Amino acid sequence: MNVSSAVVRARGLVRTHGRGPGRVRAVDEVDLEVPQGQTLAVMGPSGCGKSTLLHLLGGLERPTGGEVWMDGRRIDTLSERALARMRRRSVGFVFQAFHLVEELTAAENVELPALLAGRSRRQARRRASLLLERVGLADRARHLPSRLSGGQRQRVAVARALVNDPLVVFADEPTGNLDTAATLDVLRIFEDLRAAGQTLVIVTHDERVAATADRLISMRDGMFVDDTRLAGTGTGTGTGTGTGTGTGWLGGLGGLIGLEG
Amino acid sequence: MQDAVLAMLAKEPSHGYHLHARLRRVLGPLGESMNRGQIYVTLARLERAGLVVCERADGLPERPERKVYALTPAGQQRVAAWLAEVGWPKPDLAEFHLKLAAAAAARLADPVELVAAQRRELLRHLREAQQAALAEPAGSGAGLLLEGVALRLQADLRWLDACERAWSGADDEVEGG
Ligand SMILES: Nc1ncnc2c1ncn2[C@@H]1O[C@H](COP(=O)(O)OP(=O)(O)OP(=O)(O)O)[C@@H](O)[C@H]1O
Ligand SMILES: [Mg+2]
Numbered sequence: 001m002n003v004s005s006a007v008v009r010a011r012g013l014v015r016t017h018g019r020g021p022g023r024v025r026a027v028d029e030v031d032l033e034v035p036q037g038q039t040l041a042v043m044g045p046s047g048c049g050k051s052t053l054l055h056l057l058g059g060l061e062r063p064t065g066g067e068v069w070m071d072g073r074r075i076d077t078l079s080e081r082a083l084a085r086m087r088r089r090s091v092g093f094v095f096q097a098f099h100l101v102e103e104l105t106a107a108e109n110v111e112l113p114a115l116l117a118g119r120s121r122r123q124a125r126r127r128a129s130l131l132l133e134r135v136g137l138a139d140r141a142r143h144l145p146s147r148l149s150g151g152q153r154q155r156v157a158v159a160r161a162l163v164n165d166p167l168v169v170f171a172d173e174p175t176g177n178l179d180t181a182a183t184l185d186v187l188r189i190f191e192d193l194r195a196a197g198q199t200l201v202i203v204t205h206d207e208r209v210a211a212t213a214d215r216l217i218s219m220r221d222g223m224f225v226d227d228t229r230l231a232g233t234g235t236g237t238g239t240g241t242g243t244g245t246g247t248g249w250l251g252g253l254g255g256l257i258g259l260e261g
Numbered sequence: 262m263q264d265a266v267l268a269m270l271a272k273e274p275s276h277g278y279h280l281h282a283r284l285r286r287v288l289g290p291l292g293e294s295m296n297r298g299q300i301y302v303t304l305a306r307l308e309r310a311g312l313v314v315c316e317r318a319d320g321l322p323e324r325p326e327r328k329v330y331a332l333t334p335a336g337q338q339r340v341a342a343w344l345a346e347v348g349w350p351k352p353d354l355a356e357f358h359l360k361l362a363a364a365a366a367a368r369l370a371d372p373v374e375l376v377a378a379q380r381r382e383l384l385r386h387l388r389e390a391q392q393a394a395l396a397e398p399a400g401s402g403a404g405l406l407l408e409g410v411a412l413r414l415q416a417d418l419r420w421l422d423a424c425e426r427a428w429s430g431a432d433d434e435v436e437g438g
Binding site for chain 1: 290291293294377380381384385386387388389390391392393394395407408410411414415418419
């Protein structure tokens with residue numbers, strides 16, 4: 001019964017690379033539950049296993065040991081075909097390097113996974129235009145990726161990740177190639193997604209991206225070394241406007257900016 | 262505070278409540294704890310120091326909100342000097358640094374644990390600043406200030422990472438150096 005309350009669940013998850021003395025435990029005996037609607041950020045030094053973890057949870061890679069469950073269904077034992085189907089239907093991926101198809105327009109890039117999942121051309125087109133609108137790119141729908149800025153490409157990639165209404169979106173360094181303004185654009189979209197109840201797992205090196213999550217896991221050498229709830233108990237879990245924030249730490253920042261005396 | 266109030270008066274003579282509203286607007290969520298009384302106290306101090314004069318609107322009962330404040334020549338000079346100043350608030354990291362060193366030396370607490378607790382606290386602050394920044398409309402002055410707050414917190418968090426690396430290796434050797 002608890003199985004179904006978590007969208008993503010891993011138990012005793014292990015992933016090793018290589019053999020013998022050079023063997024690397026990229027993910028080392030990890031347990032994790034991501035409840036529906038949670039935004040989880042994962043941070044840690046380069047090489048600690050963040051991408052590997054994301055690939056295992058999203059069914060892009062198979063674990064060496066342990067179990068992965070998606071929406072109450074075990075996925076690490078699925079056949080290749082069933083796994084591919086699960087990926088198309090239930091998860092969306094956003095990568096640091098965007099991974100758009102250069103020959104396709106923004107709209108076609110977003111439509112592609114919908115078509116692969118068996119939607120009609122019309123359905124795919126409608127869904128893509130809705131999502132491009134949602135990420136603020138309605139007027140760029142016919143542009144090729146080469147004619148878009150990095151921030152715009154990443155927003156197309158986010159729209160693409162959402163096209164099949166995934167149970168969970170996995171983002172690996174989604175703002176790694178973006179400047180501050182473009183990062184804030186992506187964060188605003190994530191914030192909207194969160195408000196709409198989307199489950200999100202974000203790997204990042206950027207503390208500012210991590211700070212927008214509800215929960216932050218720190219990884220070292222394939223293991224979780226810290227698991228912090230960032231969403232304050234009670235207040236502060238809302239949208240951050242008005243009442244919530246003003247009464248908290250920010251409102252008392254007068255000292256920091258030299259307003260006292 | 263005194264300098265900021267003076268500089269705002271450089272635009273035009275102003276009522277206290279008008280200054281308060283302008284400050285609140287520029288500061289956004291960071292100005293929420295500032296009340297009008299603080300402005301009047303500051304203005305009274307500035308008046309005693311000869312930096313502002315106060316003109317009372319004729320025939321009206323004497324209430325602070327009726328007064329219009331203006332810069333004196335001395336006040337104008339002080340504003341010019343303030344603008345030319347390049348002083349900057351110092352980040353105060355020494356205290357935390359000493360806390361880690363003392364905790365390790367006396368074996369009172371694990372410095373790595375102290376760093377982790379501090380990181381959680383700063384992350385919550387950063388979250389608050391970040392959410393407030395996202396809630397500001399593009400191009401707002403308050404958003405720009407929140408950006409500065411967030412960048413400072415980010416720098417502090419990166420320093421905590423360096424602290425963690427240093428303390429998780431060497432038992433209580435960081436004191437040496
Ligand atoms: N295909 C592979 N073959 C061998 N080793 C691998 C492979 N993929 C990953 N590794 C190793 O697994 C460990 C974890 O890699 P991973 O890419 O998950 O790290 P990461 O935390 O995402 O790092 P970064 O922040 O640099 O992206 C590293 O030591 C890496 O060298
Ligand atoms: Mg990686």
